[in-house]
Amino acid sequence: MSTDQNLQNLQGNRACALAAIHAGCRLFAGYPITPSSEIAESMSAELPKVGGVFVQMEDEIASMGAVIGASAGGVKAMTATSGPGFSLKQEALGYAALTEIPSVIINVMRGGPSTGMPTRPAQGDIMQARWGTHGDHPTVVLVPWSVEEVFAETIRAFNLAELLRTPVIILFDEVIGHLVETVDLARFQNPQITDRKWADGKIEGFKPYRDPGDGVPMMARPGDGRRVHTTGLSHGESGFPTQNAGEVEKFMSRLLGKIAKHRDEVERIDARCCDDADVVVVAYGITARAAHRAVSMLRDQGIKAGLFRPITLWPFPESAFKAVAEHARLVLVPEMNAGQLILEVERLVSDKTTVAGLNLFYGEPITPQQIVEKAEALLSQ
């Protein structure tokens, strides 16, 4: 039931911290960086109240390491950062992906590259979130568009991390991180929580990386008597390093395939006015808020426009997108970058329809008017 008490004005970053604790996060390790610092600040105040640990590490690499270490020990853990710090975390992210240790990483995107524009929004890390660490690896990336969705997706990130035994990244942009909106906390009173699938049963002969069928092995809890080995070297079912082609092939196929086996739980989209849409605008994060407005402005002018918003950005919700985009005359992809998600959009539908981008990367959010004008110009060509 919604009461006034449940309605709270929350900043995106703070909502993320509260949601993480709600989801069971009990360790936060981070290093200050604008525009993400409020997450660490909130965690430092809130975690001790629930018996959790906040630790400000010496850098982002250490933060990511501490998060993985804590999670390996069985405690849900998170870190938060922005551009330069996200770059530093990449090696450890790959380690978490390969060793299949759950973790949640928040990247509040700011202008880049390098130090860029620390206080300005951007969406320049779309491809880094997908491919930032070296080698083929599974990736789950979520991208909320409101403070309430920050709350929901943070909880979901922890659940997916446990379900899939993989790092889950949430991308905000500076605007989402600093936006203050009313959140109805009643919605989150009894959230569905996914906990670790700990190994049980026989200890003898336990194989820490054996596929139980859904692609996600059971994890041994340190201290449970299984005494397993965890390594960032390629390993087989036993967890010990191997360079045997067959073993590595089998391992990698499972690792890369496990997300697809849980596609229904992983993929989440928001499609609005897409059924009859001639123009489909694909947008995410704060840009999707502008796109949503642009769609109704275009509709007011008699142009059948729709919004396709991936809430799960990676893996990109391919079939849901194809279903709405293939019949459109135009697919427009506004992004606060030089054109990143558009590459995926083109890959999927450029043989069926016209795909165009609206790319602004000077640290200002894209406005509804800019999207409307771009759509009109393209339609009149």
Added chain:
Amino acid sequence: MSDVAQSEFNIRKYIREDLFPHFMCPGCGHGIALRALLNAVHNLGIDKNRLAIVSGIGCSGRVGAYIDANTFHTTHGRPLAFATGLKLARPDLEVIVITGDGDCLAIGGNHLIHACRRNLNITCLMLNNEVYGMTGGQVSPTTSTDRFTTTTQSGNYEPVFDACKLAEGAGAAFVGREMTLQTPALRDLIMEAIAHEGFSFVEVLSDCTEVFGRKNDMGDSMEMVLAQKSGFRSNSYGTAVDEPFKPRGMKTGVLHRSERLEYAAAYQQHHAEKSST
């Protein structure tokens, strides 16, 4: 400590024999360090189910896999960061880090400083062979002056890092150094380090026979180990020590001990006080 009555140490109870033969070159000092560590674990009566070994990348880092415990082979230079999260999450585990001179002092130097400063109850063994063994013998922060490595082909001209001084300066509760030549002393030092509350740093003077000793005409592994006491690393450290059987240039044994409040205890105490006021 070693004369405390206890069951006989049988290394087979603590290693993963099915992984043998191991990867180490004949005469590698890291194996001696491994044995000393396991002997210390045995003497202290540590349950291997509660033992967590966290190692970095290098020959030193590969040693951990042979221990029949909860073993984590992490990324280059970062085992202390992983161990920090693990120990904070699971204070019930005995967390021991195995790292190398490159792993700990070069790429991981910052983590060492802050692990010492925080003073979490972790024991860190740095296996110092004064070279990057795993990558084929490049210069490391502890390579002695004039030594030949693949990246100092006319001899090393960079100054040497005294890790124990750093550890003490940064606040480690316990700091010690021992040679692999003195295995009982090494075992006892490791026992003291593990038993000490707070962050314990132990520098083990190890030998890389293969990609360091050979390049520097240091003889076979026996000669290398024996050379530890005659001070072949005399260039490495400033202070002279007169006692016999100690390398000329460096002090061994317990170098520093303090009863500084351990990190997890300090965290608990602080937040208990804050919430009661």
